[in-house]
Amino acid sequence: MSEVIVITSGKGGVGKTTTTANIGAGLAQAGNKVVVIDADIGLRNLDVVLGLENRIVYDIVDVVNKVCRLKQGLIRDKRYEGLYLLPAAQTKDKTAVTPGEMFELCNDLKEHFDYVIIDCPAGIEQGFQNAIAGAQKAIVVTTPEISAVRDADRIIGLLEAKGLHNPMLIINRIRQDMVKRGDMMNIDDMIDILAIDLLGVVPDDESIVISTNKGEPVISDDNSFAGKAFSNISKRILGEEVPLLDLDVDESMLSKLRKLIFGK
Amino acid sequence: MNDKLVSFKGNNEGIYVHIKEGDFKVIKNQLELKLRKIGNFFKGSNVINFKGKQLTIQEKDELKTLIEEEYGIAICEVEDNKISIDDSNENIVKNDLFQGIDEGQTKFIRSTIRSGQCIEYDGNLVIIGDVNPGGQLIASGNIIVMGSLRGFAHAGKDGKRNAIVVAYNLQPTQLRIGDIIARKPDDEDCKFEMSKWPEIARIEQDVVMIEPYLPKK
Numbered sequence: 001m002s003e004v005i006v007i008t009s010g011k012g013g014v015g016k017t018t019t020t021a022n023i024g025a026g027l028a029q030a031g032n033k034v035v036v037i038d039a040d041i042g043l044r045n046l047d048v049v050l051g052l053e054n055r056i057v058y059d060i061v062d063v064v065n066k067v068c069r070l071k072q073g074l075i076r077d078k079r080y081e082g083l084y085l086l087p088a089a090q091t092k093d094k095t096a097v098t099p100g101e102m103f104e105l106c107n108d109l110k111e112h113f114d115y116v117i118i119d120c121p122a123g124i125e126q127g128f129q130n131a132i133a134g135a136q137k138a139i140v141v142t143t144p145e146i147s148a149v150r151d152a153d154r155i156i157g158l159l160e161a162k163g164l165h166n167p168m169l170i171i172n173r174i175r176q177d178m179v180k181r182g183d184m185m186n187i188d189d190m191i192d193i194l195a196i197d198l199l200g201v202v203p204d205d206e207s208i209v210i211s212t213n214k215g216e217p218v219i220s221d222d223n224s225f226a227g228k229a230f231s232n233i234s235k236r237i238l239g240e241e242v243p244l245l246d247l248d249v250d251e252s253m254l255s256k257l258r259k260l261i262f263g264k
Numbered sequence: 265m266n267d268k269l270v271s272f273k274g275n276n277e278g279i280y281v282h283i284k285e286g287d288f289k290v291i292k293n294q295l296e297l298k299l300r301k302i303g304n305f306f307k308g309s310n311v312i313n314f315k316g317k318q319l320t321i322q323e324k325d326e327l328k329t330l331i332e333e334e335y336g337i338a339i340c341e342v343e344d345n346k347i348s349i350d351d352s353n354e355n356i357v358k359n360d361l362f363q364g365i366d367e368g369q370t371k372f373i374r375s376t377i378r379s380g381q382c383i384e385y386d387g388n389l390v391i392i393g394d395v396n397p398g399g400q401l402i403a404s405g406n407i408i409v410m411g412s413l414r415g416f417a418h419a420g421k422d423g424k425r426n427a428i429v430v431a432y433n434l435q436p437t438q439l440r441i442g443d444i445i446a447r448k449p450d451d452e453d454c455k456f457e458m459s460k461w462p463e464i465a466r467i468e469q470d471v472v473m474i475e476p477y478l479p480k481k
Contacts, residue, residue: 150379153396157378193396193414195376 004106004116005237006135008159010151012122014143015172018208018218019230020119021049023139025217026234028083032114035074035084037105039131040121041096044088050077051215052085061089061096063105070108079220084113094126099133106134115237124158132159138167139199144174144185153194168199170233175204200233202226270294272302273315281327283316288323295327365426368405377401377415397437406430416440425467430477434463439472441465446472 007020017040024036037060038046047053055075063073063086077083086109089096109116120131132138138159142152152169159167171187178184191198205226211218218227219234269286272279283291314324331337369387377383377391379398388405399415401407406428407419413431418440420427425442438447444467464477 150398154379154398157381160378192412193394195394 002110002114002116003137004110004118004135005137005139006118006120006132006164007139007141008120008128008131008155009141009148010122010124010155011142011148014141014148015202015208016122016141017045017049017119018212019139019141019170019172019202020046020117022217022219022227022230023234023237024050024083024115024117025077025080025219026231027115027117027237028077028080029219029231030234030238031082032238033082033084033112034115034117035086035109035113037086037109037116037118038088039102039118039127041088041127042090042093043121044090046119047075047085047087048215049212050085050217052077052087053215056087059087059089060105061092064097064101070105079216094121094130097130099126099129102130102133104134124154128158132162132164135164138164139170140167140194140196141170141172142190142194143172144179144190146185149185149190149193156194156196167196169194169196170199170202172202173204174201199236200229202229202233268294270298272298280313280315281331283314283319285317288319291317292327292330296330299331365405365420365424370405371403376411379415395431395436403427409434427466429465430462432462434465434474439465441467441472444470444472 005023007016007023009016017038020036024034028034036046036050038044039060040046041061044059047056052075058068058073060073062068063070073086074084075087077085106116106118116134118131118135121127140152140155140159142148156167159165169191171190174187175184179186187198187201203225205218205224207221207224208218208226211221211224211227217230218224219230221227269284269291271282273282274280281295314327319327370390371383371385371387372390372392373383374392376393377395377399379396382400382402383389383391384400384402386404388408389401389403390408390410391401392410394411395401395409395413395415395417397414401409401413401415401417402421403419404422404424404427405419407413407417407430409417409429409431411431412433413429413436414433415436416438417429417436419429420442421440423442425444427441429436429439429441436448438445440446446465461476461478463474465472465474467473
């Protein structure tokens with residue numbers, strides 16, 4: 001049973017690409033065959049975050065236009081067995097692919113992979129429509145800022161209108177110390193507004209910047225709390241039948257986080 | 265699939281043409297065919313209006329000339345106030361404006377109204393769920409939110425100042441009742457305490473008043 005999951009947010013810069021790279025790596029680490037698709041045509045990033053930029057020969061537009069075979073367009077990751085990237089084109093724009101073509105592409109990929117993960121571009125225009133066309137599930141990424149939450153809310157509405165019900169929420173870049181002081185929205189406030197299930201919380205972490213610049217998913221860094229958070233999120237995606245475990249994992253992660261903050 | 269986009273229906277005021285959603289050319293063709301077949305039957309009678317599919321003024325004029333000039337059926341247009349496509353509403357006389365503030369047509373919506381979504385209704389509106397910032401509710405009657413109202417609400421949009429807005433948690437970004445507009449205070453310091461009980465907004469002496477409606481708890 002393969003799944004097509006789109007990772008979206010509406011607002012830019014909240015961590016869609018980082019989330020996509022890390023969830024992809026996490027799922028591949030657990031022994032799944034995973035393909036991550038960069039749907040951000042014209043502004044491709046996912047290849048850089050994964051450190052695969054110099055291996056690109058063909059891209060998604062070539063695959064859709066049948067310039068090359070699907071297999072030729074896929075780039076095998078250098079670290080994770082079973083992780084593949086379908087990069088975006090950099091010289092075209094969002095109109096180079098239609099939602100119908102994207103739907104077909106996802107269906108083709110579904111036959112070869114356990115998970116197809118789509119990195120959605122910011123905005124709600126054609127890039128977004130393309131990215132969600134073939135998806136069966138959606139993950140909405142937001143940060144604890146009013147503007148990001150507002151956009152996430154709009155996106156959830158649009159997803160529901162397109163038949164993607166019950167998207168899951170990832171809250172990225174939370175700073176527990178600021179939440180404690182009341183300077184940052186807390187998790188409950190955000191869930192209260194967005195009214196969807198929480199998949200995970202990722203703390204604000206310097207190691208993300210470091211690993212992104214190095215082109216390595218942070219999930220491979222055992223000392224990073226953000227990496228652990230992404231690892232837990234991947235586990236939750238895999239083990240959806242055990243909802244009780246989710247809370248436990250979440251709780252222990254947060255308590256570890258708290259310890260880190262107060263230990264310093 | 266395109267068959268019978270056009271049909272003639274009658275109510276106690278006369279005859280109207282009911283048009284289903286479809287290509288305008290097909291609609292025009294079908295209307296012409298239909299008129300040719302049964303045109304004489306309606307001769308001399310009054311067609312009141314078009315219903316169903318929303319027509320542009322141009323399209324309407326085109327159909328009007330077709331009916332009037334070629335088949336001698338007079339059209340006396342009754343101002344339609346946003347007729348819904350829903351057939352079930354057909355027997356309700358359309359041109360009487362929504363009267364109810366104490367009672368009347370009501371729409372129930374069981375979902376969260378999110379940013380960018382807009383619900384407009386000629387009647388009372390009941391939302392079973394939250395209304396998030398950026399969401400809009402517009403009703404000619406009252407608005408009741410069985411949850412948090414954090415978006416925009418306009419009750420009594422036709423100028424009814426006796427309309428009310430009620431919510432379990434009333435925190436709209438902007439609130440309008442009739443022609444009166446109220447908004448959240450800008451001052452961050454006087455941040456209102458999150459009310460612990462449901463509240464009602466109504467107009468008193470040209471000002472929107474917000475108060476709890478349950479006896480002191």
